[in-house]
Amino acid sequence: MSTPLLLYIASVIGAIALILMMPRPEGTPASRLTPIGALLGAAALGGLWLAIAFKADLVTPDAFKGVVGLPATTFAYFYVFSAIAVAAAVRVITHRRPVYSALWFIMVVLASAGLFLTLSADFMAFAMVIIYGGAILVTYMFVIMLASQPREPGREDQAPEYDRVSRDPLWACVAGFLLLAVLLTVCFNADGTVQPNPAAAMASDAEVIATQLTDRGLDAESAEQLGSSPEYAADGVSNVERVGLDLFESHPLAIELAGVILLVSLIGAVVIAKTRVEDLFHAGRPVQPQPAEGEVG
């Protein structure tokens, strides 16, 4: 197929699916169409993968290594992880309860960590799980529990109105999927326009080891010999070492700036936390019936 027609069809189906799955007021006919939306969404994702499979003649598994650059066994994991990531992402934006949205977001993080592993970016995968899944999401969970609204009397099983009804799902989905269709077209035609930059390719293991040994005072010639010797080559240079070298050799200023940003946000967070808020909710005019003392804030 020369035109990415299948991509556009997948985008339209995906948009319809997402519109159907968005939270709506209960009792309306549209709120019963959620399962159909889920089915359509799965179809859209399948259509997307089918479009690229058609493009590359990926029907035979042997073709994978040459066409994609990764072995078929590795690339199978790409399909699994990206399907999980996209499905969980849809659940994040359609779930009515913030706690479950946050839990589904952990699923997105884990799936994209898996995708990083297929790209042999081990360090980033683990950093993602530790920082996002471990630190940021725990902060989110705390805030969700701190800032949960008391339920309306008689309707304790229901989430607040702003979680149950989304704002303009139709236009947001139309605009979003229009953007997605354009992005997908550009990505789809990448193999005609994008070229790898050979000059940017990283140094081989032997070169990295030789540079390290020279830095430690060994003369250049014997460093080179040692670097390509079998006992050093057996260990190789791990992904963590490569990222560390690139980080500290090529971006020292950026590290300092990142430290400054973290310090500033630390001070900012302390200032915000210490700001005395005039507590309208609890003092003068409660919007909802008062919760038990100590439950909120």
Place this chain on the structure above:
Amino acid sequence: MPETLTALGLSHYLMTGAVLFVLGLIGFVTRRNLIIMFLCTEMMFQGVALSLVAGAKFHANVTGQTFVIFVLTIAAAEAALALGLVVMMFRRRGTLDVDAWQAMSG
């Protein structure tokens, strides 16, 4: 020489990144809960990070992975500040609805 992605393999990862980004964007626009809106920005970060790492693999270097470290730094700083603000706003109005803060748009 380590194995690298071809342009077609790269486009697979870029497409997944684009889908994550757009889903985050749609969530940011449609949801009315402040916390979910910030969660959606984190999801957009995920899409960008995936594209960066795939680009690094495509060019056979690790610069893209280094950039993801900085993306993580900014995400952590943003989460700390934004969630502090959300708690403060919740204590003032007793709701997480963004429409309750419409007066701020002027």
